[in-house]
Amino acid sequence: MYDNGIEPALGVWWKPAHRAEKVWIAIAFAWCMVLFAMMPLWHLKGGQNPTGIRHRVEPADFEARTNEFIEEYRVGEEAGLPIVEPPPGAEVYLVGKMWQWTPILRLQEGATYRLHMSSLDVNHGFNLYPFNINFQVIPGYDYALDVTPTEAGEFRIICNEFCGIGHHVMVGRVEVVPATEGAARAGGAE
C-alpha cells in the first residue's frame, strides 16, 4: 500500500527506493559534481573570473588615487569629464558616484590593465554595454580586476544598481582603440 502526502506515514518507511528513482538520483548527483567542477576549472582555464584583488579603502583615499591617475594620463575632456589614456599594464581607476562614472577611459585592444573600481557614496553597478559584463561597485571596497578588451570600439558603462533618483542617467564611456593605432600612438609619444 502506497502512502500519500497528507496522512501520517505508518510503520517503518525507510525502505529501498525504486530503480527509476535511484537512477535519476545518480544522474542528478553526477550532474551536480559537473556543475561544481566547472567553477574551479574555469578559474584555471577560463578567461573570465570575477575574483580579483580586493581590499578595503577609504572613499577619500580612493578618490585621491583616482585623481592622481587622471592627472598622470589625461589626454582630453568630453562632457565635462576627463579622458584618460593609460599605457597597457597600467593601474586604472574608475570611480562611481551619484550619478557619474569618472573618468572616460581610452584603452587599447588586446592590452591588459588592472581596473580598480569603487564608489564614493552608495552601491553602484558596473555594466559594460554592449558586452553585458557586470560587477558590483561598493563604497569602502577597492575591486581590482585584470581586464583585456578583446575588441575595439565604443563602450558605455551603465549603472545597474539602484543608486537614487539619477540612477538612469549614470552612463560612462570607454573607448577601445585598435591595437595597431594604439601602438602607433605609444610610439609617437616616445
Place this chain on the structure above:
Amino acid sequence: MNAFRTCPTTGLSIHRDADKLIKAHAVAATVSLLIGGIAAFLVLLTRWQAIHLLDAVWFYRILTVHGMSMLIFFIIFFEMAVLLFAGPILLNSRVPAPKVAWGGFGLMVAGAVLVEWTMWTGKADVLFTSYVPLKATPNFYLGVILFAVGALVTVGIFFASLVVAKREKTYEGSVPLVTFGAITAGIIAVITLLHGAAIYIPTWLWSMGMMNVDPQIYRLVWWGLGHSSQQINVAAMVSIWYLLATLTVGGVVLNQKISRTAFVLYILFISMASAHHLLVDPGMGAAWKVWNTSYFMYMAVLASMIHGFTVPAGIELGMRLRGYSQGVFGWLRKAPWGDPGFSSMIFSIVVFGFVGGITGVTFGTEQINIIAHNSLRIPGHFHATVVSGTAMAFMGLTYYVIPLIFRKRIAFFKLARIQPYLFAIGMLIFSLSMTFAGSFGVPRRHWDISFSGAPFDVQYSPAVDIVMAVMAIGGLMGILGGAIYILVTVWSVFFGKPLPAGEEEKYADSIPQGLITKPWTQIPDTDRDPETPWKIGPVPGTAVLVAVFFLAFVTYYFANWALLSFVWKVG
C-alpha cells in the same frame, strides 16, 4: 461550543482557532497581493518604454512597494497560513496558545502597515533590498522588524503545535510528508528570520545615527535573509506540490525516505545561498564564492532535482494505480486539466523547474554571474521561481482551501478554471522575455533605458524594444490572471454560497473535482506496481519528462559558458 469541527470532506478534525487564524493570514496575504499587483501594473507599464507611465520618483517608489508587498508580505502571510494548515489541521490537533498566535499576527499586520505607510509617503525609496548606505526613515526598518518578530511567533506556534500533537497522540506513526516539508520550511524560516534580526536591528540603529553598518557586510547578511527566505518558499511550494498531488489526483509517495531526505538537504545547505548575490562583489574570495554558491557542491540543487522527479512520479503512479495506465502519457491526457488546483500545480512544477530552476543554477554559477548580475535576467529568473512557482502553487492550494476551510463554494468557477492558464502562460512569456532582454544587458530596476538626459547615448538593438513589448503583454496577462484570482477568492469567501456538509457531489460546477472524486481514497491496497510499457520502471512518463528537463538544463548551462567566453577577458 466544541473547539473542533469535523471536516466533512476529508474527515480531519479542524480546530476552530486554526480555522480563524488561517483565514486571517489568508486575507492579509490577499490584501498584500492586491497592493503588490497594482504596483506590478504601474511598474510594468513604466518599463514598457512605449508607455513609460510613471515618473522616475514614483517608479522607484512603486517598485519598492511591489517588492515588499509581494515578496515579503504576500508570500510570508500565506506561508504562515500554510504552516497553520500543515501543523494543527493535518495532524488533527489544536493551536496551542491561540492568544499568542493572534499576537504574532497582530505584529505582522502592524509591521506591514508601517512599512507600507513609509513607502507610500516617499520616506523609503530604497527598493526592498535597502542596500546601505541608501537610507530610509527608521520606521521602515522598524516595520520590517515587527513583521519578522510576528512571523517568528507564528513559526513558534507551529512548532508548539507539533509538540502538542505528539504529546496528545492525535496521530500515529510519523508526521505526513506534507507536514514534514512544512517543518523544513519552518526551520529555514527561523534561520532566515534570525538573519533578518541580525541585519535589520543594526540597520535601524544606523538609520537613527547610532552606529555604522558596512555596505558589504550588509549585503552579506541581508542576503542571508533574502535568499534563505526563498528557500522557505521552495520548501513550502514543494510541500504544496505533494499536498495538491494527493488531493487532485491521488498522487502517492514513491518513497518516504527519498522525499524526506531531500527536504533535509534543504535545511542543511540553504543558508549558504546568500553567495548567489555576491558573486561579482569585491568583498569575498574565489574559494568562498565557489563553495557557498554551490550550496556545498549543489546538494540543495540535488534535493530540488529529486523532488522534481518524485512529485510527478507520485502523480503518475497514483493515476496508474487508479487505472489510468494507457501508454506512456495516458495518465497526463486523462488528468483533470479543468481542476484549477491540478493545473496550477502542474504549471508550478514545470515553470519552476524548466525556467526558474535552470536559470537559477546557471546564473548562480560564479563566473556566469558576470553576464547576468543586475540585468533583467535576474527578475526574469525569479518571476519564474517565486511567482510562477510559489505564488502559482499558493493559488492552486486556495481553490482547495476555500471549500475545505472556509466551507464555501468557488464563485465564478468557470473563470477560476482558466485563471491558472492565464497566470501561468502570461508569467511564462513575461519571465522568458525579461531573461532574453537581460542577455542584451538591459538592466533591472531602471526607469529609462532610452537614457535620455545621460551624458552619452546608448542604443539597444531594436530587438530589445520588441522583447520589452512582449514582456509587457505577458505581464498584463499575468496581472489579469492575478486579478481574477483575487476576484474569485474574495468573492467566494465573503459573498460565496456555503458548501453544505456531505453534499460535494451536487456542486461539481463550483468546487474542484478532487473534492468530489476524492481520488486519494481510491488507491488500491497493493504493493504491486502497475504494468507499464517500455519496462523502464513504474513511471515511464516521468522518466521521459525528466530526460527532457535534463537535456534542457545541460544545453542552457553550457550555452551560457559559451556566451561568457566571448566577452572581455577579466580576472
